[in-house]
Amino acid sequence: xxxxxxxxPYALLVxxxxxxxxxxxTPMVQAFTLxxxxxxxxxxxxSVERMLRDASFRNALVTTLALVVLVIPIQFALAxxxxxxxxxxxxxxxxxLYIYALPLxxxxxAAGIVWVSIxxxxxxxxxxxxxxxxxxxxxxxxxxETPLLLIMCVVIAEAWRATSIIMIILVAGLQSIPxxxxxxxxxxxATTWQRIRRVVLPMLRPSLQVALILRxxxxxxxxxxxxxxxxxxxxxxxxxxxxWATDIDNDHVAAAYAGLILVxxxxxxxxxxxxxxxxxxxQA
Amino acid sequence: xxxxxxxxxxxxxxxAAITLALAACTSPSASPGTSGPAGGEPAxxxxxxxxxxxxxxxxxxxxxxxxxxxxxxxxxxxxAESGPFNDQINAQAETGEGDISLIGGLDGEFQAFAxxxxxxxxxxxxxxxxxxxxxxxxxxxxxxxxxxxxxxPWMQATYIMVARTEALDYLPDGADVNDLTWExxxxxxxxxxxxxxxxxxxxxxxxxxxLHRFFQGYAYPAFTGGVNTTFTSDAAVEMWGWMTDTWQYVxxxxxxxxxxxxxxxxxxxxxxxxxxxxxxxxxESDPEAFVAFPVPSGPEGKAFMPVVAGLGIPTGAPNVxxxxxxxxxxxxxxxxxxxxxxxxxxxxxxxxxPGDLDPGLQAEADAVAAQTAADDALPALLxxxxxxxxxxxxxxxxxxxAQIVVEGQDPAEVLAGLLPNLQDIFExxxxxxxxxxxxxxGPCEPQ
Numbered sequence: 001x002x003x004x005x006x007x008x009p010y011a012l013l014v015x016x017x018x019x020x021x022x023x024x025x026t027p028m029v030q031a032f033t034l035x036x037x038x039x040x041x042x043x044x045x046x047s048v049e050r051m052l053r054d055a056s057f058r059n060a061l062v063t064t065l066a067l068v069v070l071v072i073p074i075q076f077a078l079a080x081x082x083x084x085x086x087x088x089x090x091x092x093x094x095x096x097l098y099i100y101a102l103p104l105x106x107x108x109x110a111a112g113i114v115w116v117s118i119x120x121x122x123x124x125x126x127x128x129x130x131x132x133x134x135x136x137x138x139x140x141x142x143x144x145e146t147p148l149l150l151i152m153c154v155v156i157a158e159a160w161r162a163t164s165i166i167m168i169i170l171v172a173g174l175q176s177i178p179x180x181x182x183x184x185x186x187x188x189x190a191t192t193w194q195r196i197r198r199v200v201l202p203m204l205r206p207s208l209q210v211a212l213i214l215r216x217x218x219x220x221x222x223x224x225x226x227x228x229x230x231x232x233x234x235x236x237x238x239x240x241x242x243x244w245a246t247d248i249d250n251d252h253v254a255a256a257y258a259g260l261i262l263v264x265x266x267x268x269x270x271x272x273x274x275x276x277x278x279x280x281x282x283q284a
Numbered sequence: 285x286x287x288x289x290x291x292x293x294x295x296x297x298x299x300a301a302i303t304l305a306l307a308a309c310t311s312p313s314a315s316p317g318t319s320g321p322a323g324g325e326p327a328x329x330x331x332x333x334x335x336x337x338x339x340x341x342x343x344x345x346x347x348x349x350x351x352x353x354x355x356x357x358x359x360x361x362x363x364a365e366s367g368p369f370n371d372q373i374n375a376q377a378e379t380g381e382g383d384i385s386l387i388g389g390l391d392g393e394f395q396a397f398a399x400x401x402x403x404x405x406x407x408x409x410x411x412x413x414x415x416x417x418x419x420x421x422x423x424x425x426x427x428x429x430x431x432x433x434x435x436x437p438w439m440q441a442t443y444i445m446v447a448r449t450e451a452l453d454y455l456p457d458g459a460d461v462n463d464l465t466w467e468x469x470x471x472x473x474x475x476x477x478x479x480x481x482x483x484x485x486x487x488x489x490x491x492x493x494x495l496h497r498f499f500q501g502y503a504y505p506a507f508t509g510g511v512n513t514t515f516t517s518d519a520a521v522e523m524w525g526w527m528t529d530t531w532q533y534v535x536x537x538x539x540x541x542x543x544x545x546x547x548x549x550x551x552x553x554x555x556x557x558x559x560x561x562x563x564x565x566x567x568e569s570d571p572e573a574f575v576a577f578p579v580p581s582g583p584e585g586k587a588f589m590p591v592v593a594g595l596g597i598p599t600g601a602p603n604v605x606x607x608x609x610x611x612x613x614x615x616x617x618x619x620x621x622x623x624x625x626x627x628x629x630x631x632x633x634x635x636x637x638p639g640d641l642d643p644g645l646q647a648e649a650d651a652v653a654a655q656t657a658a659d660d661a662l663p664a665l666l667x668x669x670x671x672x673x674x675x676x677x678x679x680x681x682x683x684x685x686a687q688i689v690v691e692g693q694d695p696a697e698v699l700a701g702l703l704p705n706l707q708d709i710f711e712x713x714x715x716x717x718x719x720x721x722x723x724x725x726g727p728c729e730p731q
Contacts, residue, residue, distance in 0.1 A: 055683040055687060056683075120540075121535070121550075121552045122551060137482065140535070140536045140537050142539075144536070144690050145536045146536075229540070230539070231489070231490030231491045231540035231541070232489055232540075232682070233690075243679075245367060246367040247365065247366065247367065247675040247678070247679065248675040249673075249674075249675050249676070250676065
């Protein structure tokens with residue numbers, strides 16, 4: 001069987017490999033090179049040091065990590081609930097899927113702007129609260145003076161915007177669980193919670209792993225939503241990379257920031273691979 | 285709508301006033317630039333124009349769809365942030381390959397291009413346009429210290445104050461809105477806060493706001509009489525103290541504001557400082573609801589920043605003749621009038637423009653004229669000769685603001701900490717001091 005395939009599988013792999021090399025590996029190497037070069041091209045730690053003593057560095061790192069830690073659990077809880085609702089095959093399940101997937105079609109910046117119209121002082125949220133008589137004067141949600149409130153706004157917007165991608169992965173995972181397992185659980189009289197805990201979640205592990213890795217990497221890159229909602233009030237790593245690249249016009253420091261994001265993404269990916277091994281990886 | 289107002293065009297007065305101010309403070313020239321050989325592509329091809337001005341999407345669209353609409357020929361307008369803007373132009377000059385035939389930029393940006401020897405002589409275009417009465421001081425600026433016309437003045441602007449009329453009830457006793465001091469502005473904000481319970485002053489401190497220009501051209505010169513040579517001075521510490529003090533009456537959402545016309549229109553902010561082009565929508569939407577007025581004065585005078593944008597042709601431009609046609613088109617009275625009404629950049633030509641002036645624009649023109657003609661007027665130039673370090677320069681002021689005002693750190697310590705960043709920039713570029721800092725022999729030395 002193997003010998004008959006010959007080189008065909010490798011030939012078929014070449015296009016995607018070439019794509020990865022040209023559009024991923026090469027820029028990655030270039031970015032790292034830039035980060036460790038001075039403007040004349042010699043090896044130098046100056047850009048990395050400049051990044052470390054950048055006024056916004058600490059804030060950007062802390063905010064980015066805080067967003068990852070806050071957003072991802074919320075998104076997974078929501079996505080899990082949404083996926084289970086869809087998988088429960090309620091009446092109009094197609095409609096639920098469409099509604100939940102809607103934010104997928106909206107760009108990050110557009111989503112941010114939509115949420116600005118909700119959170120701004122004269123926005124929807126304050127108007128509703130005032131209309132209901134809960135507050136008599138607008139609350140300032142988006143102020144750098146109340147960073148926790150500001151981060152909460154971003155977390156809500158991010159949860160709304162990027163939960164559906166996780167949901168799609170989880171729905172696919174749920175639908176690949178053979179019905180026999182759930183039926184067997186029913187036969188033994190398992191409650192709904194026991195079925196989720198003992199059957200669904202373990203069977204869903206590969207999907208969860210993929211979704212976690214994907215979502216965490218994207219969370220480290222969070223940018224447009226933060227710019228739209230917090231303006232200069234919150235710094236994030238990707239925002240700093242952008243600022244150094246376009247406003248300050250220093251590609252070396254920008255590359256240092258980008259490199260840091262890459263390292264954080266790699267570390268988190270490895271962590272998820274180690275902490276959440278799938279069955280195949282167990283056996284291997 | 286179409287009746288001709290006889291009192292229109294107090295604008296030339298405003299323009300002339302800015303000019304006088306600028307003439308008084310024209311900076312020493314950068315190194316002379318010479319023109320290189322120009323490409324010889326046919327003139328009827330498309331002209332690619334890159335511009336650091338009118339770069340925000342809304343303005344870029346107006347540029348493409350309104351200002352350039354009547355041009356007989358094709359122009360592709362690309363608005364760019366300062367980083368990509370400098371990169372593309374310098375890369376094209378280095379390699380001799382590229383699409384860009386026309387550059388729209390600020391005086392300071394052209395100074396850097398001239399120093400890099402990237403610009404073509406446009407003396408012939410200037411001669412052809414002599415009838416338009418382009419402001420002579422600006423034309424001189426466009427020579428960048430050489431005997432060649434390296435850029436043609438294009439349009440001008442500045443920054444002013446706008447308030448909602450209901451805010452006027454809270455002016456401090458005896459204060460004249462057309463002749464305020466910065467201390468009175470604070471008092472005004474305090475009055476509003478104590479009466480309404482809301483913080484209604486506003487500054488564009490958001491990601492795409494121009495707050496750094498407020499410090500470079502308004503607060504620093506007004507309080508210290510300089511910018512770079514007084515960066516860490518006692519007067520500067522006092523200025524930051526004033527800013528921190530004032531901030532308690534500034535809408536805390538200001539760190540999200542890019543263009544002040546939006547919060548002014550929504551009523552989130554009652555009194556704001558910003559670029560004329562970023563205030564005009566409020567004034568145009570309801571001229572009765574808003575007043576435009578000159579910026580307040582500080583101990584050293586009524587500092588303000590005139591902005592002059594120009595048009596230049598880079599060496600190696602693929603379509604020189606086409607680009608020259610675009611320049612002539614953009615300088616024509618009709619197009620200057622369209623530019624004014626579309627993006628509220630004021631004309632640089634002396635000839636009378638056709639059509640009426642919108643009341644909102646008239647209000648801005650009056651405020652600009654009053655500001656420039658003030659007895660204690662103190663014009664402060666945009667950074668000159670910083671080239672691709674312009675962004676890093678502005679970042680110093682953004683960092684100072686974030687650390688002192690937002691995070692509440694000690695001004696003297698923060699300024700001392702940021703001084704090396706400022707010194708690095710002048711060391712790297714060799715840029716001389718610009719007004720109102722006293723002229724320097726060699727690179728400016730911030731202190």
